[in-house]
Amino acid sequence: METVRNEALEAWMREHQYSANGLARAVNSGLEALTGKPGTYDGRHVREWRAGRVRWPNTATRRVLSDLSGKSAVDLGFVPRRRTSPAAVSQEDPMYRRTLVAGAVSVAVAAAAPGAASTRKIGMSDVGRLQEKFSAVIASDHKRGGQLDIEQRATNLADTALNLQNSGSATQRVRSSLYATAAGFRSSAMWAAIDGRRFKDALAHMREAQTLAELSGDQTIKFRIWSHAGTLYRHMGRPADARAANDVARNLHITRRDPMFASLGMARQMAIQGVSHELRSLPRTFGQAQEAMCRAGSDAARPVWLLAFWDEAELHSLALSAYLAAGDWSTAEYHAHRCLASLRPHMQRSRAITTSRLAQAQLAQGDVDAATHTAMAVDEEAATQHPRVSRMLQEFGAALRAMAPGSDNARTWTEHTAAWRAHP
Template identity: 35%
Template sequence: MQENNEGLINAMRESGLTQAELADRVNAELSCAGHEGTVSDRTVRNWLTGRTRWPHPRQREALEAVFGRTAVELGFSPPAGRRGTLNPAEAPVRRRKFFTAASGTTVAVAAPFVGAPPQVGTSDVLRLRQGLDALMALDDTRGGHETLERAALAGASEALAKQKLGATQRIRLRLYSVAADYAATAAWSALDARQCDRAYALLGKALHLAGLAQDPVAKLRIWNSYAMLAHQRGQRTEAIDSAQAALATATTKRDPLFASLAHARTAVSHSNASDRQAAIRSLGFAQEALNKADLQDPRPSWMAFYGPAELTAMTAIVCDRTGDAAEAEAASHKALGAIPEQFRRNRALATARLALAQLHQRDIDQACATASSVFELMNGSPMPGRLRSLLGDYYRDLITLAPDAALAREWGDRYRAEWRRA
């Protein structure tokens, strides 16, 4: 029975490489060595699934150059007769080490290739992607804020500056892709902070860069953000159209997890337009696609938030907005039991939505207790605008449903105090 190559899976996850990107980088290394690059997505898939346990020597050397690790360290196993007799060329290669600064930026230190001409190449792309990973980790905890947005824009500028010096067309495309991801991260930070005009401008820049990069994954990310932004602006039809634009990107045909996210976003957009039947149908498509997805496949760090737990959280939104508060409460509880602890902002959002579902069932005491726990969950950190707005929605519904309740007044005092602190 074949076993997945966990060493290669982990290395790709750490570097943020997709199967297609790894194939391109291995082919680039082969080309630099004077060999024809014939590695495809299917070749990489065979490595990941364990179907190919010991690649061709040239491919092994190229893989070692990409990751700075030996083939054995990448999870490959030589045939039984060859173990212990590896050629000198297959000896351990010098590792690349990456250090993440406390400020959220990333510095990459790569062992230089002696005699190599000074040029922009794969190590620069990898270093910039490591910086993106650090920014996404900061977003998971704190949410969108001005410092994160500035850092992302600086990353986009650096990637574009290096793009002009790219050694090959492939490297230039990869740098455009990195720049698009940085710009999309800046846009997301503005969107999470509910800075709608700035988010709109940044999404336009990101979409332009994604087009130059010919990067369908970045395009899906950007259209997903456009759908969320359209909801913030009250543009319900545009939100649906944007979600469907995400669904139409090429990456949804190749990776069912991306398709699931696009279907789920479409469901939320339909629920905002009070189209319950269309929303439920899209949720069904999202679940079907998720069931087909391999959650262990390497994907960009921005996609780490999405999986069964997030789909359940989005289901709770759809249920509450289509009038099924009891089902929304059940889905919110289920989501909170599964969303990883490091996604603190997402857990806070799911908690606020749980409070809304309880409130919409007239369970005032429990709803206020749940809503108050959002403040403890954020642990004194400034709340991003999207979370503050959601709590504002809760407060408006609270005073509508229980305007004379002492508990409602007490919660309102707490809400205003936390708002001023933020």
């Protein structure tokens, strides 16, 4: 008999991003749930199915494949044996008979249920379309971070991902990806609330994001959420909670598998050490974060949110935050210049934050002229619209007037900020 390649199965596996080994594992799990005994398939068996050398798997396997795909075995490209009729199979296979009856009942119930006609198969292409919107949220955050509309958009998209869960059937892989995507949107809403100093809202987003991340089982999004939690508590003035949350992120196995995550975890630990005034710990922690970043290869598959911001510039930004909080102004200024020299063009919010911190570090050293010039370089939109930047510049103005009351620099700064208020 001529062997005909099973193109239908191949196409379904491509659409849902199943490797041969991945599908074998899924089938084995399904067999265990169906029969009480784990399956023994591996990638070689799946390749036999794709090649057409196994044209009609056994009854239990066909049932599991149908449950996974939402398709019949025939629709998946399998070919029944010529001498096997449904009646004959029913006579010799009690499991098939039970499955057929159960399937008929399920179909009848589904047909009677409201909205049954609209049930569809959800695939990785649906997840991909949502993830494209996630990339757009990330881009907006780096341009205009902290805005309420970004938080609301991310929240709505998280709800969209969850609603998609209930709009049709899907494999476990697709459902996990949808939960991870929803968690990602919630974590972006959380970050926008942190950046906008809406801490109560950020806490609510955090709890929802943590639940969704657990449902997804995705280590990368768990890392992002717990790492953000550490930042949230740090901004709320709760360094012990910040350290505990960041430790959860740092202890996830993703940090052992990919040094880039370990690097970010150490850098955020450094920022927490800064607000705790652990000045002597900062050089060592910075060195560990930098060393881990150097070990991280560029060929690893990483989430878009990490690729969009984590680099040498952001490492120096967190060092700047740490040394500024710890009161080492000259070292803070050094890291500010290093950060600004290597910031990527799209990091507009980060540039405004770093420039504001640089002005604070210069003023704390008594360099009033340089500090005023630096503060005036902050983009007007960020200075007036970004809550964190606005607060830092207000603190800068108060410190400038206290240090040099009635000076030309104080008058220049007052006139400069008045011009901002004149152009809302």
